[in-house]
Amino acid sequence: MLRHAIPPTRFFSQTPNDLIRHPRLNGTAVRLLQWALSLPDGSRETLQTIGEKMPEGRIALRRARQQLEAEGYVHTRRNQCPHTGRWTTRVLVSNVALLAPEEIEAAFAPPGDRMPTVGAPAERAVGASPREKNTEEVNTPHPDAPLVARAAAVLHRVGRTEARLALGIAEAAKLAPLAARWLANGASELELRTAVSAGLPSAVHSPAGFIARRLRDKLPAPRTRLDPAAPAEPLPECAGCGDPLPRGQATGVCAPCTGAVPAPGPGGPRGADRVRAALALAAPAVRVRTALPRL
Template sequence: MAVQNFSPALPAPAVAAPYPMAQPGYGKRSVPDQPPARPDDFALLPLRERYIAGFIEHLPEGASMSVKCLAKQIPLYGQQAIASALTALSVAGHLRRVRCAIGVGDEVRWVFRTFWSRSARDSEWWASCLTPGVPQSVQAPMPVPVPAPTSVPVPAPVPCAVPPQRPAAPPVPEGSSRAYLALAGLGRIDTRLPLSAEDCSVLEGLAEQWFARGVNADYLTSALTAGLPAQVDSPVGFLRRRLVDKLPPAMPTAPTPPSAGSSVRHVMMECTDCGAPGPAEALPDGLCRACRQHAAPAEPVPDPSAERDVTALVAGLRDLLKAP
């Protein structure tokens, strides 16, 4: 007699979701001319940094390198631990965060990249690697795939309901400067930074100093909105402080024009910890001066007992024992 088997089939194994990629032109970039991978590449690092370094090493080119994204993919550590580990990897010489201005003419945009080296490099090597003379193979953005045009048959017209139109934005004051417009748009990008017309007029002069140093509106907006706290009590005071503290360095008045066919303008490194921009020479170990002072270990407090005269101490104890 045949016996039917009613046992359910084994479930199919779960397929791991692919690691999220950054937008084209952003994310992880491996430096060239690296030696072959070895099992002991990160053996000198602490356990946490060694684990995260091995994870980053196996990420594909262009993978997202934000702290939030890494924390989602590495359940052993939270965002604060990931951020501290990235700072330690920067000091160890494996990582640098940079901002690259790419484009030609008026079509210039800033992209944010994390350069990664399997081998530890010193600050001088990173400074020479991330200067404007870096080969095109290192700085070239990831190509954006353009789908090929396809012929799609056009269906016959079908009447459809027209959705309600969004109300037009209020008119901008005539003759407003680009600094005023950039400040006025911050509240729409992040609701923690709403500015009134009077606030924009107050901060307009500070923002103009950024444009005078060669940055564009996208760079200014990114610098002012990066790493915001959970709550901003005084947006105008907060932005005034950032406009002063994060003012980029002055660029040469007559920069060398890029070679024909080159789309790279220049590279500006940013602090791995706080994101403050600056030239590579001003950010040794990938950290600004304030973050280097904060990360420096405190000097050990001398033990006063070690400076005592042991002979005098023993003699005093003997005298106490002889006393009646």
């Protein structure tokens, strides 16, 4: 294939090759993103107004935006002004995929507070919705490196049992900080795998985007961890003899103290004989056929 390309001297935008060759983005999605990234600072264009100028149609444009959101190139935030109560929607577009929560929040931060990040984010105001409900995100500490590595291994193993969610090593590493928040909040690896892989659609066009959205939407609240050094909670005891009460009885006296079962004396029943007596008391109509050895 021969190539003839003349570099433009002005009015041009640079597009990463990874975006142009993206295997899960169709041409409409790539063009919509390139159009948005080519706009000058301060432009009042939105993805909706851009789509109205494109010939693909509303359905194709809606599918294109869904692909961009699933792959991490488009993110949306809704905020309410504390003084006027007016709701605004900010749309972030990036020429690289942003999947880690800290990258996304850093890109949405005001220019003065923004940490250095990749891509070229831009903010777009697209109107107000007074009926929107305010939602607050729970701030959790950033997981440590061993927890992130463990989360990456869990995500990578998901693809071994569910081919629709197969991730590459780099994709699993990008999603690991988000998955590590589950483990940091007290979720088990089984809970993490189940939340990611349960109830899958017939086809998953973007495994990384699909998993990222589930990890964000289903993140459990932090759980209270039990201190292993703390003393165990004592079992309820009989008010008469001080022996532990049967399971399910929190107060009162045990059966021997009530006289329902003879209390064992020095030569009373021991071991297997006490088991037989307890079984007979619990279910007198059931004949115990198991031969228990005498201790």
